[in-house]
Amino acid sequence: MGRLVVGARGCAKGGAMSADLEDVRHLLWGRSGGKDPVFRSWSQGFSFSPHEPTALVQLEGGPCAVLAAVQAFILRSILCQRDSLDWRRVDPDGVDQLLIDAVTHIVCQAVDDLSDRAYVLVELPTQGEGIEAYVGPDFFHEELRVLPLETRAEVRHFFATHVSALRGTYGVLLLLYSLLASRGPANLLLEVNDPSEPLIDPEHGYGGQSLINLMLTGRAVSNVWDGDRHIDGMLLRGIERQSEVGFLTVMERARHCEVGACLKSPRQPVWLLASETHLTVLFSAESRLAGDWAPTEQARRVFRQFDADGGGFVPRALLPDVLAALGMTADGDFTDVLCEQLDPDGCGVVLESAFLRELCPPSEPLxxxxxxxxxxxxxxxxxxxxxxxxxxxxxxxxxxxxxxxxxxxxxxxxxxxxxxxxxxxxxxxxxxxxxxx
Incomplete structure (x- = not known):
């Protein structure tokens, strides 16, 4: 093979491993660069259960951050086709199409909000179409090659012609490297809370929250609350928009974190469920459990952006700002009347429950x-x-x-x-x- 050739938008193609992929390797694995046995546990392909045609099988602990997320997006595709697809009886070709749809969406959403990047697909050409043998981290990284692509259609075509690679020994890692290379190391470093902390725990091999969020939303932010927050002079990034599939965690049940509406109320009724050590998936065919946000959900999310302490209220003086953020009129007369209705006792605060009851019509009941x-x-x-x-x-x-x-x-x-x-x-x-x- 030839030496490194600089391709579109700073990507590399042909020849040796690009600088971007070196940065991706460091972001994923830290100083270790990916060592056994953790690297071996991530060397899995996308294989399906013989007992459930659309259910992925995880061979070892570790890569559930990728496998569960891909499973969630497979289920999203199924639910989008619920009227035309018997999802308990999908043939092998149909399963391949669901897998292609899922990985295409995951990679493309990481680029769609960027104006100056190409999609970057990563392949291991020396292993051919069927990647079966385990070759270890050093050989794997030395042989990686990247292919810059311009359109979503090209990305889908790439995955459609590399299904056997997705199903082979390094399928999970090839998707993961494609995702990080497409988002770009510079963007990833701006999103994570601590750039020195690898996305994959080098000792236990589990994917961190930044990696989970990258898989789900296309952004490697480290927090699951809505929007960005300034805490002790630090900017901590959260989830900025409603996700396609959601996320719930027992850590919130234990009061260790706060999952915002962007993840808790996704567009499709599919959620990753996080324990302390593993990720599974919950879903339903009941469309009323999810969808585009109802006015009540949108108003609640905006209200909580101004509720800095999470106490369920905002100062009365901030009500015009809350209304403006919702795109509602905030002129003096209307605000004065509304304040009297929401704070009749003159306590100086507006309760979230009263605000939602007054401004939001009842949504369709669950x-x-x-x-x-x-x-x-x-x-x-x-x-x-x-x-x-x-x-x-x-x-x-x-x-x-x-x-x-x-x-x-x-x-x-x-x-x-x-x-x-x-x-x-x-x-x-x-x-x-x-x-x-």
Whole structure:
């Protein structure tokens, strides 16, 4: 092969590994550069369960940040085709198309908000179409090549002609390197809280929150709250827009973090569920559980941007700013009347509950009962070793009649879901509840 040739927009093609890919390697693995056994655990392809045609199988612990996210976007594609696709009986060609759709979306959304970058696809040409043998981190990185592309159609065509590489030993890593190279090391360094902390834990091999967010939203921010925050003089970046698929975590149930509406209320009823050590996926065919934000959700999100302490209220003096952020009139007469309605006792604060009740019409009510499906890609976590979707009947109670939040289990699936639906109850239709781990 020839030496390095500088291609479009600073990318490299042909020859030796580009400087961008060297930076990507450092961002992913830190000083270790990716060493066994962690690198070996990430050397997996996208393979599907023989017992559930659209469910990915995770061979070892580690790469669930990629595999669960790709699974979530496969399910997103399924739900977008729900009227024309029997998703429990998809043939192999249909499964390939779902995988191609998912990885194309993941890579492209990382570039779509950038004006000066190409899509950058990473390949391992010396291994040919079928990448089966494990060759180790040094050989892998020495042989990587990049291909700059200009359009989403070109990206999809690339993945369509490299399906066997996606399914081969390095499929997960080739997608991951393509994603980071497309976003660009300079952008990634601006997004993460701590640039010295690798995206993959060098000791335990799990993907950090920045990597999870990059997979879900195209931005490697380190926090799951809505928008950016200034804390102790530091700019900490959060999620800036409603995601296609969502994210819930037991860490919020334990009060260790705050998941904002951008991730908690996605456009499609698909959520990654995070335990302390693993990622699984929850989804439903019930469209009323998700969708474009209703006025109430949008108003709540804007209100909380001005609720700096998370106390459920804002100072009365900030009400004109809240209204302006919602695109509503904030002239003096209207604001004065509204303030009298929202703060009749003259306490100087506006409560979130009163604000939403006054300004937002009731949205379409959630169903009182619906079906949920849970996916865990680790066969060792399945009671019979078979990776399949587990089914539950969900019930939403009146929150005033529900038991105390503090009495509920904190670290199982139910405790995770109660961070979004505090009054939810589950009845699993076969066997014990599935594991989050």
């Amino acid at each position: 169903p009182s009962s619906f079906i949920l499906y849970h996916y865990n890609g680790l066969s060792g976590s399945a009671p019979d070793g078979k990776v399949v979707y587990r089914v539950a009947q969900a019930f939403l109670e009146d929150e005033q009649d529900a038991r105390s939040y503090e009495e509920r289990p904190p670290v199982d699936i139910l405790g995770c879901l109660q961070t979004k639906w505090p009054a939810i109850r589950l009845r699993w239709l076969a066997g014990a509840p599935p594991s989050l781990n």
